[in-house]
Amino acid sequence: MAISNGVDKKLNTLTAHELLDKLKSGGISSEDIFSALEKRIKEADPKVNAYVRNQVQLPLADNRKNITGGVPIAIKDNICTEGYNTECCSKILEGFIPPYDATVIKKIKGSGHAFLKLKTNMDEFAFGSSTENSSFGLTHNPWNLDYVPGGSSGGSAAAVASDEAIWALGSDTGGSIRQPASFCGVVGLKPTYGRVSRYGLIAFASSLDQIGPITKDVRDCALLMNIIAGYDPNDSTSVNTQVPDYTKSLNSGIKGLKIGIPKEYFVEGLDPEVNSAVKEAINILKKLGADFKEVSLNHTQYAVPVYYIIATAEASSNLARFDGVQYGFRSKAANLIDMYKKTRGEAFGEEAKRRIILGTFVLSHGYYDAYYLRALKVRTLIKQDFDKAFQDLDCIITPTSPSPAFKIGERVDDPLKMYLSDIYTISANLAGIPGMSLPCGFTKKGLPIGMQILAKHFDEERIFSLSFAYEQNTEWHKMKPDFKP
Numbered sequence: 001m002a003i004s005n006g007v008d009k010k011l012n013t014l015t016a017h018e019l020l021d022k023l024k025s026g027g028i029s030s031e032d033i034f035s036a037l038e039k040r041i042k043e044a045d046p047k048v049n050a051y052v053r054n055q056v057q058l059p060l061a062d063n064r065k066n067i068t069g070g071v072p073i074a075i076k077d078n079i080c081t082e083g084y085n086t087e088c089c090s091k092i093l094e095g096f097i098p099p100y101d102a103t104v105i106k107k108i109k110g111s112g113h114a115f116l117k118l119k120t121n122m123d124e125f126a127f128g129s130s131t132e133n134s135s136f137g138l139t140h141n142p143w144n145l146d147y148v149p150g151g152s153s154g155g156s157a158a159a160v161a162s163d164e165a166i167w168a169l170g171s172d173t174g175g176s177i178r179q180p181a182s183f184c185g186v187v188g189l190k191p192t193y194g195r196v197s198r199y200g201l202i203a204f205a206s207s208l209d210q211i212g213p214i215t216k217d218v219r220d221c222a223l224l225m226n227i228i229a230g231y232d233p234n235d236s237t238s239v240n241t242q243v244p245d246y247t248k249s250l251n252s253g254i255k256g257l258k259i260g261i262p263k264e265y266f267v268e269g270l271d272p273e274v275n276s277a278v279k280e281a282i283n284i285l286k287k288l289g290a291d292f293k294e295v296s297l298n299h300t301q302y303a304v305p306v307y308y309i310i311a312t313a314e315a316s317s318n319l320a321r322f323d324g325v326q327y328g329f330r331s332k333a334a335n336l337i338d339m340y341k342k343t344r345g346e347a348f349g350e351e352a353k354r355r356i357i358l359g360t361f362v363l364s365h366g367y368y369d370a371y372y373l374r375a376l377k378v379r380t381l382i383k384q385d386f387d388k389a390f391q392d393l394d395c396i397i398t399p400t401s402p403s404p405a406f407k408i409g410e411r412v413d414d415p416l417k418m419y420l421s422d423i424y425t426i427s428a429n430l431a432g433i434p435g436m437s438l439p440c441g442f443t444k445k446g447l448p449i450g451m452q453i454l455a456k457h458f459d460e461e462r463i464f465s466l467s468f469a470y471e472q473n474t475e476w477h478k479m480k481p482d483f484k485p
């Protein structure tokens with residue numbers, strides 16, 4: 001690993017705010033950034049596989065000579081881009097070209113930035129924690145190519161970490177932005193539910209999904225939130241409250257901030273190196289003037305089972321529309337019913353089928369009350385734990401994931417083990433609160449470690465103040481993987 005000290009001037013290695021400064025002073029054009037990215041993708045992506053369909057979709061934009069002043073953003077393959085394939089890395093959406101842009105894409109265009117038509121790899125329909133469930137093959141972690149980048153937004157996180165993207169969008173239903181950000185040593189934010197429009201995000205679990213930024217540092221994260229946040233009449237769950245300028249909270253300071261450490265998160269099963277990195281980060285924040293106290297989030301132990309009931313229930317319903325009639329792939333068959341069966345049987349991957357079956361089961365007559373309804377009630381208890389804790393706290397700090405990145409193939413045949421990678425992230429989705437993963441160290445083997453900062457609904461600003469103060473006093477965000485393509 002190496003510290004980037006600004007001597008290496010390749011544009012693709014810079015942050016978006018550094019590039020924006022250069023664009024403003026007239027030293028470079030957006031076209032230069034596209035060229036640097038394209039070169040890097042051609043050189044590094046055969047090893048990393050952060051992008052999908054790259055054989056057919058380079059160059060990165062069609063009208064890039066006309067794009068001025070913007071810094072291109074990489075987009076996960078489940079966010080609709082008009083005219084460009086959006087397939088959720090699933091065979092069932094093979095060849096699907098959306099007729100409209102997701103609201104976040106419209107906002108990117110409206111802000112003078114551009115998006116890359118080459119989309120980032122992901123677990124099929126965002127089902128997973130390792131990006132091993134993609135119909136386009138797995139993504140490798142740039143810090144060690146034998147390890148997973150996390151998931152499901154593993155392509156976006158690996159692209160940013162390997163300097164194949166400047167910044168990126170992911171989606172997070174149970175940790176899919178934060179966990180890959182922690183595995184790849186970058187910053188990832190899941191905004192408050194309702195802060196960013198889900199219109200045009202292909203739904204996994206509608207009551208949990210949020211789109212959010214994956215970036216090289218905290219300032220870029222705030223800048224990208226400024227672009228994508230806000231009310232959208234096309235999304236009935238988006239909330240009509242004012243969006244602050246998030247860059248303004250970066251320097252608000254953290255003296256006297258009250259921070260909770262939930263005792264249920266520092267227990268058996270937490271990797272010792274992750275534990276000590278997060279504890280060390282807490283010590284740094286203490287020195288900077290934040291006040292810490294232990295808190296209890298009593299219902300934490302139920303978060304994983306509750307999530308896998310609610311998320312699969314919603315997924316089974318959302319995925320019912322993929323039947324070979326309206327979108328993507330269709331199998332040949334003698335009649336309509338056989339066509340539905342064959343199409344779904346041939347085109348959904350193993351994990352998608354597992355979730356459709358599980359979700360259909362928990363919603364079925366006779367089991368609905370015992371599983372789905374009960375899970376909804378426990379979800380409320382989990383949310384109330386946070387409401388209570390935040391009555392006298394500004395933020396909560398936890399590890400992002402109980403372990404650093406694991407080896408490719410290690411968990412893919414053991415769904416329960418895989419599901420446990422999200423034990424620290426899914427409560428935030430169940431409660432609807434915002435959460436960020438921020439680099440806070442490395443293991444002895446050189447794999448990144450992330451800490452998670454949670455705050456109350458619509459208090460992303462507090463997360464930005466805290467994370468920026470930490471980042472200013474540490475060097476983790478400057479580390480670069482030094483893999484040779």
Ligand code: GLN
Pocket residue numbers: 126127128129151152171172173174175176177204311422
């Ligand atoms: N890993 C979790 C799952 O498989 C979360 C995925 C996500 O946030 N999209 O459901």
